Amino acid sequence: MIAVDGFDYEAALAACARGEHAALRRIYDQDSRRLLGVALRIVRRRQVAEEVLHDAFLNIWTKAGSFDPARGAGRGWIYSVVxxxxxxxxxxxxxxLPADEAMLDEFEAHASGGAGLDDAIALRQDMGRLHDCLVGLDAGKRDSILFAYVDGCSHSEIAERLQSPLGTVKAWIRRGLSALRECMG
Structure with missing residues (x-):
């Protein structure tokens, strides 16, 4: 099946399976911008989306031989890999558990004898509980809190990132923090 713009995805995948590097480059040139958009919609951060795209193209290269045109279109297969x-x-x-450098330094100080092994273990348990509590929040609350307290974003920046109204973001943070306090007990 040939795409509307004349690009033959199936032939390009077959060429990749034969080890033709130029075929992978043609796929990249043809669709990398749109594929980056697919990844970006899922992971929400450009740098991470670029890493996803890199890893996906490695998978496309190594798994091109497993593509079966009888089971679907080449373009769909490529997009599903990404x-x-x-x-x-x-x-x-x-x-x-997302951790910043200060948190890791504090943990190392505790673990290296500054406050003793018991304190380091307690800190690790608290970090694990916090992670479990964060996972229990719905995505809007969790993302808002992480953007605010890990990435240091303002409420306006969070609203822009999440494409949500400012009032909603403020409510998510307030309710999310309340839920975290309750969960951490």
Missing amino acids: RNQALSLVRSSERE
């Missing part, structure tokens, strides 16, 4: 790469990253990052 989408799946972005979703995998989002899912894996939900299990991670």
